[in-house]
Amino acid sequence: xxxxxxxxxxxxxxxxxxxxxxxxxxxxxxxxxxxxxxxxxxxxxxxxxxxxxxxxxxxxxxxxxxxxxxxxxxxxxxxxxxxxxxxxxxxxxxxxxxxxxxxxxxxxxxxxxxxxxxxxxxxxxxxxxxxxxxxxxxxxxxxxxxxxxxxxxxxxxxxxxxxxxxxxxxxxxxxxxxxxxxxxxxxxxxxxxxxxxxxxxxxxxxxxxxxxxxxxxxxxxxxxxxxxxxxxxxxxxxxxxxxxxxxxxxxxxxxxxxxxxxxxxxxxxxxxxxxxxxxxxxxxxxxxxxxxxxxxxx
RNA sequence: GGUGCCAUAGCUCAGUCGGUAGAGCAACGGACUGAAAAUCCGUGUGUCCCCGGUUCGAUUCCUGGUGGCACCA
Numbered sequence: 001x002x003x004x005x006x007x008x009x010x011x012x013x014x015x016x017x018x019x020x021x022x023x024x025x026x027x028x029x030x031x032x033x034x035x036x037x038x039x040x041x042x043x044x045x046x047x048x049x050x051x052x053x054x055x056x057x058x059x060x061x062x063x064x065x066x067x068x069x070x071x072x073x074x075x076x077x078x079x080x081x082x083x084x085x086x087x088x089x090x091x092x093x094x095x096x097x098x099x100x101x102x103x104x105x106x107x108x109x110x111x112x113x114x115x116x117x118x119x120x121x122x123x124x125x126x127x128x129x130x131x132x133x134x135x136x137x138x139x140x141x142x143x144x145x146x147x148x149x150x151x152x153x154x155x156x157x158x159x160x161x162x163x164x165x166x167x168x169x170x171x172x173x174x175x176x177x178x179x180x181x182x183x184x185x186x187x188x189x190x191x192x193x194x195x196x197x198x199x200x201x202x203x204x205x206x207x208x209x210x211x212x213x214x215x216x217x218x219x220x221x222x223x224x225x226x227x228x229x230x231x232x233x234x235x236x237x238x239x240x241x242x243x244x245x246x247x248x249x250x251x252x253x254x255x256x257x258x259x260x261x262x263x264x265x266x267x268x269x270x271x272x273x274x275x276x277x278x279x280x281x282x283x284x285x286x287x288x289x290x291x292x293x294x295x296x297x298x
Numbered sequence: 299g300g301u302g303c304c305a306u307a308g309c310u311c312a313g314u315c316g317g318u319a320g321a322g323c324a325a326c327g328g329a330c331u332g333a334a335a336a337u338c339c340g341u342g343u344g345u346c347c348c349c350g351g352u353u354c355g356a357u358u359c360c361u362g363g364u365g366g367c368a369c370c371a
Contacts, residue, residue, distance in 0.1 A: 266335050266336095
């Protein structure tokens with residue numbers, strides 16, 4: 001009997017959480033979360049993690065399991081998921097992975113090229129270079145160390161250039177030499193099921209959900225994290241805007257409005273990412289029976 | 299009721315001494331290989347309130363409407 005990973009994906013707010021739990025209950029599987037901000041145990045309201053009730057209904061993995069102070073990445077996620085899956089497949093030949101973090105989902109489905117770990121100090125060094133000399137300084141360094149990548153990379157995106165530079169310096173080889181871009185074969189089938197809604201409908205849900213988060217106490221959750229605001233894990237919609245409010249640069253109402261806007265923009269970016277993936281079968285979240293049909297006939 | 303001011307993009311407004319218009323925000327499109335809810339790139343989307351008039355040509359000037367605001371009654 002072959003093993004199947006059902007990848008349930010969709011933009012933020014589309015309704016993945018509840019549907020994934022209902023599906024998992026029906027087929028008796030467990031759920032792997034592929035939401036990179038639900039990984040952090042310090043965050044809950046702003047990341048819309050499943051409720052305690054929901055977590056009791058179905059066993060979830062990768063929910064609130066690391067600290068915002070820890071380093072994590074899509075590559076580590078790939079490794080962690082691939083290590084966990086055999087145990088899950090022993091219990092049931094179907095596992096559901098549900099989430100919206102595009103790059104993390106890709107890491108599990110297709111793999112990421114093997115690139116050596118880097119020393120955080122080296123990244124810091126290039127961040128300093130960026131602060132002092134701007135994007136131009138980064139470009140000069142990259143052109144020297146990896147002319148191939150220099151000709152391909154988005155030369156206005158400092159994060160991309162810094163990433164390439166830190167690899168070049170760590171390994172003594174050009175970053176581009178590590179990029180094979182080959183799809184890694186998996187020992188299980190991958191069935192991608194995408195959830196989508198009309199834009200007005202989705203945006204309405206996003207706006208309402210932000211109001212609900214505020215009612216549930218997002219402000220105090222964010223306030224308790226304010227001293228850690230510079231951590232990458234907190235450079236996240238729902239928190240950064242409230243930090244601006246705490247810092248006095250925007251009003252509370254404006255911050256809430258910005259959370260809504262940035263959530264909407266995020267959902268659009270997710271849809272753009274998936275638009276070119278023709279292996280996804282798309283459904284409206286209400287089409288549960290149709291989706292079950294597919295899953296149960298595997 | 300009278301007088302004055304205003305009406306231009308989704309919003310706030312600029313502008314055209316008459317040659318069909320532009321900023322900010324919003325919106326929209328895209329990129330993405332170990333920070334990714336991050337980061338970056340691109341795009342003006344318009345009966346210039348309406349009916350007439352003057353003019354080769356009116357969003358711009360003029361009559362008259364309509365709506366809004368202010369002041370006087």
